[in-house]
Amino acid sequence: MIDQIPALLAGERRVAAKMITLVENGGPEKQELLKALYPHTGKAYIVGITGSPGAGKSSLTDRLISGLRKQGKKVGVVAVDPTSPFTGGAILGDRIRMNEHYMDKDVFIRSMGTRGSLGGLARATKEVLKVLDVFGCDYILVETVGVGQSELEIMTAADTTVVVLTPGAGDSIQAIKAGIMEIADVFAVNKADLEGADRVVTEIEVMLDLGARTRPGAAQQWRPPVVRTVAMRDSGIDxxxxxxxxxxxxxxxxxxxxxxxxxxxKLELREVIEHHIKDLIRNKVEKTGEWDRILDEVIQRTLDPHTAAEQVLDIGLASGQPQAD
Structure with a gap:
């Protein structure tokens, strides 16, 4: 796969699809591929689109794709769907809503299953973003699955985070409770033609005013704008x-x-280190007799968990590199 990086840089869609599949599923080549891709990353602008289920994130994303294409931008989309309990794959609702873009060579849409991730993002999402970055996307839209408070994870991936709220569902209050107000760079009040839209806008503006009064130097900080949209009517997209x-x-x-x-x-590096340590323990330490000995001593309470953890790490670090997943 590494030898196909020039084709990816040239915008070969089939190569991009194969590399994303490799990154999602793991395998011996994955780590080497990511190492080779990394020097070519850092060019795409990443926009996270988050909010509660039913807020119209997919329809809004579809309209944003159209708007960016009118500007001549190459667009990548990662739609993080719930994982099917039967197949383990993504439930491809987003692809159905965005099907008009599939013939456009400058739009690449990929659905990914959460695969048990509670943060609204699959673990491999950030790695897929790197593939799309090297593929030449000017903008990458990341639509999260919509799972309430755990949506905060999107802020670790996106340059701009759009929080989508709707009237009539108590979304604005829930957003305030969940801390989503903290991560929003832009608010989109979607389905703004419904009754209650004005109230949602007012509640958000009031909370932003209150926050500005309590933050030192707030006048110089970014104040998230509140935009009314009706995605189904293409209203407010510009x-x-x-x-x-x-x-x-x-x-x-x-x-x-x-x-x-x-x-x-910095945060990603920490996450990668933690992932490698987990692999190290799973692939090296847990397959040795020392693991059973340490576990028995903890069960018998002759060894405390903290000392046991130190011993496990010592064994793992002495045993060499973790296996690639």
Missing amino acids: QLLAAIQKHRDHLETTGKLADERKQRI
């Missing part, structure tokens, strides 16, 4: 795209884009 662009301009002119990406790389 305004939403303008809000995303304005946030990007703010990040770039203040230098915050580079700072935030640096912090995300």
Whole structure:
């Protein structure tokens, strides 16, 4: 697969699809492929689209694709769907809603199953983003599965996070409770033609005002705009795209884009280290007699878990590198 990276850089869709499948499913080549891809990453702008189920995220994403294509942008989409309990694969509802874009060579849409992840993102999502980045996408839209408070994970992947709320479902209050107000760079009040939309907008604006009063230097900080949209009627999409662009301009002119990406790389490195340690324990330590001995001593309470953990790490680090998943 590594020898096909030039084809990926040239925009070969079939190569992109094969590499994403490899990254999703794992295998001996995955780690080497990601190593080779990494120097070519960092060019795409990533927009997270999150919110509760039924808020119209997929329809809104579909309209954003159209808007970006009118601007001549190459667009990648990662739609994180619930995992089927029967097949283990993604339930491809998003592909159905976005099917009009499938013949467009400058749009690449991939559905991924959460596979047990509670954060609205599959573990491999960030790795798939790297493939689409190298593929040449100007923008990558990441639509999360919609699982309430765990949606906060999107902030570790996206440059701009759009939180989608709808009237009539108590979404604005739930967002405040869940801490989603903290991660939103742009609010989209979708289905704004329904009764109660004005109330949702007012509640968000009030909460933003209250937050501005309590934060030092709030006048210089970004205030998330609240955009009314009706995705099914293509209403408010240009305004939403303008809000995303304005946030990007703010990040770039203040230098915050580079700072935030640096912090995300730092967090990703920690996550990769933790993943390798887990693999090390699972593939090396748990297959030795020492694991059984340590476990028995903890069960007998002759060894405490903290000391046991130190011993396990010592054994794992002495045994060599973890196997690639």
